Amino acid sequence: MREAEAQVQNVSKIGRLGELFLQKGLLTPEQIDQVAQLQKEKKLRFGDAALALGYLTQAQLDQALGEQFGYSTKSLINGSAAPSLKFFYFPFSKEAEEIRRLRSELLLKFSAQEKIKLAMVSAASGDGKSYMAASLAIALSQVGKRTLLIDADLRGGSLHEYFSLGKPDGLSSVLAGRIGLSDAFIQLMPNLHLLPAGPQPPNPLEILRAPRIRELLESCSDQFDAFVIDTHAASKASDAQMVAHQTGSVLLLARTDHTYIDELRQTKADMLAAGVEVLGTIYNQHEDDGASGLAPFSWMFRLVSRMFRRKN
Structure with a gap:
């Protein structure tokens, strides 16, 4: 339990974007720690650091940013959007x-x-x-x-x-x-x-x-x-x-x-x-x-x- 709480606290220090990737299963807590270290050393944004380490693709980052800033959602009120959109x-x-x-x-x-x-x-x-x-x-x-x-x-x-x-x-x-x-x-x-x-x-x-x-x-x-x-x-x-x-x-x-x-x-x-x-x-x-x-x-x-x- 303490280990899980510690992971949440560490993620919260990274920000909501890191937490989003953790929830989606795209990054592990260990990978987030490595991204955070590179982010601090090189003074990079979280996404740029994850890209540099090869943990994320640009498409994954774009989609996550869209969700974070309210531009995008995977669900419609009726129907579902085609992948080509x-x-x-x-x-x-x-x-x-x-x-x-x-x-x-x-x-x-x-x-x-x-x-x-x-x-x-x-x-x-x-x-x-x-x-x-x-x-x-x-x-x-x-x-x-x-x-x-x-x-x-x-x-x-x-x-x-x-x-x-x-x-x-x-x-x-x-x-x-x-x-x-x-x-x-x-x-x-x-x-x-x-x-x-x-x-x-x-x-x-x-x-x-x-x-x-x-x-x-x-x-x-x-x-x-x-x-x-x-x-x-x-x-x-x-x-x-x-x-x-x-x-x-x-x-x-x-x-x-x-x-x-x-x-x-x-x-x-x-x-x-x-x-x-x-x-x-x-x-x-x-x-x-x-x-x-x-x-x-x-x-x-x-x-x-x-x-x-x-x-x-």
């Missing part, structure tokens, strides 16, 4: 920093507006658009924005798969009048709700026609501060243009060495023709690392081109 599990990774940078630019852009409303649009499928929509919605919710993530891809929406929610009713069911809007919301986090796509209808474009999406957003405007809307690939149907027209703002997403520049230009032209403000273009790169999740690779977003239009 790096922003959720590794909030201190380089990818997460880029998404937070994008979030900051959006908050500045919409600072004079009452609500944040934007659609995520890409020319082709497989560009990481849905992944980015989910990550950005989580990021907005973490700064206190009551966020609604909407899957408006009625031809093959997959946002529910990122949260292991089965095949729930959703947007298509609401627009068809089969269920009420509030019944379709799925709460994921304290400030984050999802409106999934729902069953695939035979007439997606007709169901999404104006002003149905606009009226839907207005009907729940008092409940949310931000709306992030995923869409179908713009080069395959006019759904994205229809949704964006009712949203007013879009972020274009392109995948390096994958998206054809002519398709991207045409998508932008189509958005402008619909009276939509194109906030910017996100070019993303990916690393084929065989990670588990919804795709055989993990996305690494790099905002190498941010073309936000600012009014002088």
